[in-house]
Amino acid sequence: DSGVTQTPKHLITATGQRVTLRCSPRSGDLSVYWYQQSLDQGLQFLIQYYNGEERAKGNILERFSAQQFPDLHSELNLSSLELGDSALYFCASSVGVDSSYNEQFFGPGTRLTVL
């Protein structure tokens, strides 16, 4: 158990809908990262927040947005969902802002299915 929690574990929804994925980092970790894992795209970094501020951005679509709250939990919002958004979404956390030196701990993931 990494100490990172993600809810829900599974989510099934329809195209065009909007969903929110939630992540609670390990106690004491200030950075939160979001990743998408799909069969055709592999594992892709989406975005990083550190202490409430966006710090790095990857291949995140404009339909997707994230935020980190004062209690350090984070939410990933996915809107106007398409079939291709079906994937496993991971959250990770680390102590510092620089993950070159601070190990990232991954949550168990949220499996999103868009029908």
Add this chain to the structure above:
Amino acid sequence: AQSVTQLDSHVSVSEGTPVLLRCNYSSSYSPSLFWYVQHPNKGLQLLLKYTSAATLVKGINGFEAEFKKSETSFHLTKPSAHRRDAAEYFCVVSVKERTGGGNKLTFGTGTQLKVEL
């Protein structure tokens, strides 16, 4: 831009024989390199990392990797495979963002390791 190439999508070994998972990287800056493991239906776990210190890095569960700048490689090895090593392994490069101070992790496509009895 940084990238990693995992040369084998599937590797099959017999239990008790050596494991070699190959990874080549490309980076404009001094990279940090990692190997992560993902067991079925689980999140990712860090095996080891290279951050410009010793070029031979030892990780958990008997794995190690050697950073070779001249070959731009970071291959993962283990002297003797065990059944529990069967999983997917990802080679990852991290480059610090110029602004913002954050990092982008770029993952390889993964190598599925099968360990046969």
